[in-house]
Every structure is written in structure tokens, then in C-alpha cells.
Amino acid sequence: MSTNGLSKDEKYKLITRNLQEVLGGEEILKILEERDLKLYWGTAPTGKPHIGYFVPFSKIADFLAAGVEVTVLLADIHAFLDNMKAPLELVKFRTKYYEELIKAAFVSIGVPIDKLKFVVGSDYQLTKEYSLDNFRLCATVTEHDAKKAGAEVVKQVESALLSGLLYPGLQALDEEYLGVDAQFGGVDQRKIFVYAEKYLPHLGYKKRSHLMNPMVPGLAGSKMSSSDPDSKIDLLDDEVSVVRKLKKAFCEEGNVTENGVLSFVKYVLFPLGSLNGQTTKFNINRPEKFGGKLVYTDYQTLEDDFRDKKVHPGDLKTAVAESINKLLDPIRKKWASNPELIKLTNQAYPELKADKAHKPIDVSRIDIRVAKIIKAEPHPSNPxxxxxxxxxxxxxxxxxTVVSGLAAYIPLEQLQGRHVLAVCNLKPAKFQGIESCAMLLAGSSSDNSKVELLDPPEGSEIGEKVIWEGYGSAKRDAEILNPKQKVFEKVAEEFKVDEKGNALYKDIPFATSKGVVTLKTLREGKIR
Known part of the structure; x- marks a missing residue:
């Protein structure tokens, strides 16, 4: 990790390699003429960290090799503010869990953690000075700019909480209070970075530089997500789980553009293998009858061979599974040998409980029925x-009467007379002055660019209850769910659309007496 002998330009090249975008690169070069760069990377302790975290980790290894002073921010306040992701009572445990797991991951890739500084956001974000700056920022920023900045990062819901508007401002202020020259993150953070560049000078603080990683596809072919179990491999998954998930991963033969397996090789395995001037060797061990062993020392050759179908997806998956298990093995061993870490995991991510009897929530408590839209009209006050x-x-x-936020996705004429699925036992709620007495279920892609209503099987009767094999059948007059208990939200975390367009709870299809509920064109997504 020594920077001895590296010139300013060599450091800059190492700092910026494999990034998708750099804002303020000229300022970084000026700083490197005088001293090493100071930078921070932040993560909000919400869902369990997955192998996608190795993408920023491998980049942080580059930063350290270039002499950058790196601060890792464990953004506990941000985690709480991001709508519904981390309840306040769990944040303190998840923050500690993240710190321990991130340290173990860095050790597994050979990055000395004594070179890293870990800071918990609430240690300074609850101070008088920070709070006053937050108020000053709120008096300067428009509602439009706050919403726009958080659009790619903060959970977007109907009638959003005010906390989502505060989130980008806090992330901007972190740059000043952590005393850094630059912030590092994924390209999905770009709007927040631009927001920080615009508004920090309004408070008399300098504009920082911003370094952005590309967004690496998950195993399902879309963004890797902590809330989607099919798109990720957790850092504590066992060897069998890793192999199983890789086998199910989207890895279409010849497809090099939407391939999470191939992207992991590009953005993690090759950069890690080349640290300290080493030559990366990525091995694909094939039986002799299928061509024998392949050894790649550069990514582009591997990509070219995969595009030309000289490398089979199954062989690539096997090789990547072997590499991932090597990365995860030190982390798993540390956890298995430390009862305190096992206890911490259970505190941070307790099993989902339904009630005082601590029984798992039964999906059949959700009254989902086949329904028909008699007529649909634009909302009078919300376009x-x-x-x-x-x-x-x-x-x-x-x-x-049902209010739905579908106007941006589905033409009005496509709703008229349509058969749909409706959640019928939620407590009625008002949206812009109109009370909604049910909720229409729709599938969406991971980036929310495509939204499509679920289709009941042809011949299903209006009012017919959706069922899941192995679960009880709720009565038509099902309980009205208490919104404070978030029963629907917890169960809906397990709703998804598979690669065939089937609607699933976990791996069990939504069904009526006429068959499985599907989506016409959407493949692999979530249901909301």
C-alpha cells in the first residue's frame, strides 16, 4: 500500500481508474501537487451488506494505494431517515454490525484497516453546530431541489415523509464536518453530489470533488439490492448458498451489457488482483472435453470471449462462485468463531415477528382479491x-374508491374495465383529499422505470381471494390491518416477479382457482 515513488499523475490515475464519472478532477490534481487527498465514503446501515459492497471496497483499496486518507462514514441518522428501511431501535445494532462486517471484508481483500478511519454519523450530526447548519441549509434549499436530489437514493412513496427531503442536505453537510476534499459513491448518488456542489458554497463552505463508481448489475440482471434476496449474495452466505445463487443468476450467453456475474469480475476480481502491481489471474476450470482450463490476465479478453460465446455461462458462474467463496471465507470464519458477532447479527436483524405470540406473519392475513376497475379518472389535484x-x-x-400513483406509468385508457388485484384490508387513507379504500398491486422494474399491473388468470371471479400454496386462506371479511404494525409492508418485502413474469411470495406463486397470477411483459422485479 506504499505510495513511495508515485507521481501526482500516477496517483490520480490510480484514484480514478474504473470510475464512471469524476466531478472536480482538476481540483484533485491541484491538491495532489501539495499533499494527499482526503476522501469519505458513506453507507447507511439498513439491509445486510452483500457482495456488491466489494465494488466500493476494491476502489477504496485503490485510494489507499494512492495515499488517500479515507474515512468510512456509518450513516446511522441517514438510515433512519430513509423511509421504512431501518427502524430507530435497530439502527444502533446495525451500525455496529456494519462496522464489524466491513472491517472483516477489508481484511479479506488484504486492505489494512489501520489505514481507515471509521466515523458514526450521530457522533457529530446531533451537535448544536451541525443542527444549526442543517437549519441554514433548509432556509436556502428549495423543495424541488431537495426532492430531485434524493430521487435516486431515498425510497419514493406516495405522500412521502419530510425526512426524505432532509437526507440529501445531511449528506452534503457531511463533506464539511468530516473535513474531506472529496466524496466517493455510486453514480446513483450523482444528484446528491450536484446538490452539495451547489448549496455548500451558499453556507460559506467550499465545493468538494466527487468520484462515482458505475452501478453494477445484481444477479437478477438489475441493480444489486439489499432488499431483493434474488439479486444479491450476502457477505455471510455459506458456500452452498453462493453456488446456488450463482446458478440462478441472470447470465445470458453472449450478453456482456446486463450481466452481473461478468460485471463482478470486471469491477471487483480484476482490480483486487492487480493491487500492489500484481498480475490478475482469473481461472476458469473446465473439463478437457469442453476445452480445458482457461486463464485470463486481463478483463477485456474475457469479455470478448464471452461475447463470442467461447466461454459458457455455466463455466463463468462456477469460476466466479469459487472466487467469491475465497473472498467470503475469512469473513465467515471470523463470525463462526465469535459468539458476540453472532449475537450482534441477531440483534441487528431479528427474525420477523407478527404479534405477541412471536409467530411468523402469515401471508394469508393480506386480503388480496381479483377486482375490476369500473372507471378511472385523473386525480383532480395530483397529476x-x-x-x-x-x-x-x-x-x-x-x-x-381507490387512489393509485400510476399516471406516470400507465395510460388512463388501459385501466378502464381492467381486471386487477387489489389489497382490500388496509385501513382507508386519504391522498390529496380523497379517501382510498384499497390498493392496486403492480409490478415494477428495479429502477422503477417500468410499472405494470398484475393480471389475474382469465376466468377468475371478481372478489376471488388470491392464495399461496401451503398457507391458510383468509376469510373474505379479513381483519383490517393496523398500519402501525406494518404487517402488509413486512410481507410485501417478499413479493417479487420472476424471470417468467410470475407473481410470487418468496418462491410461491400468487394464484386463484384459475391458475397463476402473471404480468404481461415485466420480467424480474418487485411488487408494490
Whole structure:
């Protein structure tokens, strides 16, 4: 990790290699003429860290090799503010869990953790000075700019919480309070970085530089996500789980553009292998009858061979699984030998409980029915929403009014007379002055660019209850769910769309008496 003998330009090249974008590169070069760069990377302790974290870790290894002073921010306040991701009572345990797991991961790739500085956000974000700066920022920033800055990072929901507007401002202030020259993150953070560059000078603070990694596809072919178990491999997954998940990963033959398996090789395995001037060797061990062993010392040759179908997806997956297990093995061993770390894991991520009897939540408590939209109209005061009259098969025979935020995704004419699925036992809630008495279920891609309503099987009767094999069948007059208990939200974390367009709870299809619920064109996504 020594920087002896590296020139300013050599350091800059190492600092910026494999990045998608650099804002303020000229300022970084000026700083390197006088001293080493100071930089921070932040992570909010929400879901369990996955192998996607090795992408920034491998880049941080580059920073350290270039003499950069790196601060790792464990953004506990940010985790709480990001809507519904981390309850306050769990944040303190998750913060410690993240610190221990990140340190173990750095050790597994040969990065000395004594070169890293770990800071917990609440240690300074709750001070008088920081709070006053936050108020000063709030008096300067427009609502439009705050929403725009958080659009790619903060969870977007109907009637969003005010906390989502504060999130970008806090991340901008962190640059000043951590005393750094630059912030590092994924390109999905770009709007927050631009926000920081615009507004910090309004408070009399200097504009920082920003370094951005590309977003690496997950195993499902979309963004790797802590909330989507099919798109990720956790840092504590066992060897069998790693192999199983790699086998299921999206890795289409010849496809080099939407390939999370290949991207992991490019952005993690090759950069890590070349640290300290070493030559990377990526081995694909094939039986002789299929061509024998392949050894790659540069990524581009591997990509070219995969594009030309000289490397089979199955062989690539096997080789990547072997490499991932080598990376994870030191982390797993540390956890297995330390009862305190096992206890910490259970405190940070307790098993989902449904009630005082501590029984797992039964998905059949969610009253999802086949319904028909009688008519749909634009919301009178919100252009992003529709107001629909929906027949859900109530015994009274009366339809319900449903407000849905679908206007940006589905043309109004496509809703008229359509059969859909509706969640019928949520407590009614008002949206822009209109009470909504059910919720329409739709599937969406991981980046929310595509949204599509779920399709009940042809012939399903209006009011028919959706069922899941192996679970009980809720009564038509099911309980009205208490919104404070977030029963629906917890169960819905396990809703997804598979590669065939089937709607699933975990791996169990949504079904009616006529068959499986599907989506017409959407493949691999979430259900909301």
C-alpha cells in the first residue's frame, strides 16, 4: 500500500481508474501537487451488506494505494431517515454490525484497516453546530431541489415523509464536518453530489470533488439490492448458498451489457488482483472435453470471449462462485468463531415477528382479491395519480374508491374495465383529499422505470381471494390491518416477479382457482 515513488499523475490515475464519472478532477490534481487527498465514503446501515459492497471496497483499496486518507462514514441518522428501511431501535445494532462486517471484508481483500478511519454519523450530526447548519441549509434549499436530489437514493412513496427531503442536505453537510476534499459513491448518488456542489458554497463552505463508481448489475440482471434476496449474495452466505445463487443468476450467453456475474469480475476480481502491481489471474476450470482450463490476465479478453460465446455461462458462474467463496471465507470464519458477532447479527436483524405470540406473519392475513376497475379518472389535484371506482366483490355490492400513483406509468385508457388485484384490508387513507379504500398491486422494474399491473388468470371471479400454496386462506371479511404494525409492508418485502413474469411470495406463486397470477411483459422485479 506504499505510495513511495508515485507521481501526482500516477496517483490520480490510480484514484480514478474504473470510475464512471469524476466531478472536480482538476481540483484533485491541484491538491495532489501539495499533499494527499482526503476522501469519505458513506453507507447507511439498513439491509445486510452483500457482495456488491466489494465494488466500493476494491476502489477504496485503490485510494489507499494512492495515499488517500479515507474515512468510512456509518450513516446511522441517514438510515433512519430513509423511509421504512431501518427502524430507530435497530439502527444502533446495525451500525455496529456494519462496522464489524466491513472491517472483516477489508481484511479479506488484504486492505489494512489501520489505514481507515471509521466515523458514526450521530457522533457529530446531533451537535448544536451541525443542527444549526442543517437549519441554514433548509432556509436556502428549495423543495424541488431537495426532492430531485434524493430521487435516486431515498425510497419514493406516495405522500412521502419530510425526512426524505432532509437526507440529501445531511449528506452534503457531511463533506464539511468530516473535513474531506472529496466524496466517493455510486453514480446513483450523482444528484446528491450536484446538490452539495451547489448549496455548500451558499453556507460559506467550499465545493468538494466527487468520484462515482458505475452501478453494477445484481444477479437478477438489475441493480444489486439489499432488499431483493434474488439479486444479491450476502457477505455471510455459506458456500452452498453462493453456488446456488450463482446458478440462478441472470447470465445470458453472449450478453456482456446486463450481466452481473461478468460485471463482478470486471469491477471487483480484476482490480483486487492487480493491487500492489500484481498480475490478475482469473481461472476458469473446465473439463478437457469442453476445452480445458482457461486463464485470463486481463478483463477485456474475457469479455470478448464471452461475447463470442467461447466461454459458457455455466463455466463463468462456477469460476466466479469459487472466487467469491475465497473472498467470503475469512469473513465467515471470523463470525463462526465469535459468539458476540453472532449475537450482534441477531440483534441487528431479528427474525420477523407478527404479534405477541412471536409467530411468523402469515401471508394469508393480506386480503388480496381479483377486482375490476369500473372507471378511472385523473386525480383532480395530483397529476401523478388516478382515482378509480373498483369492484372488489364486497358483500354489499358497492364498489370502492381507490387512489393509485400510476399516471406516470400507465395510460388512463388501459385501466378502464381492467381486471386487477387489489389489497382490500388496509385501513382507508386519504391522498390529496380523497379517501382510498384499497390498493392496486403492480409490478415494477428495479429502477422503477417500468410499472405494470398484475393480471389475474382469465376466468377468475371478481372478489376471488388470491392464495399461496401451503398457507391458510383468509376469510373474505379479513381483519383490517393496523398500519402501525406494518404487517402488509413486512410481507410485501417478499413479493417479487420472476424471470417468467410470475407473481410470487418468496418462491410461491400468487394464484386463484384459475391458475397463476402473471404480468404481461415485466420480467424480474418487485411488487408494490
Amino acid at each position: 401523478k395519480s388516478y382515482v378509480s371506482t373498483v369492484d372488489v366483490g364486497d358483500a354489499s355490492g358497492k364498489p370502492r
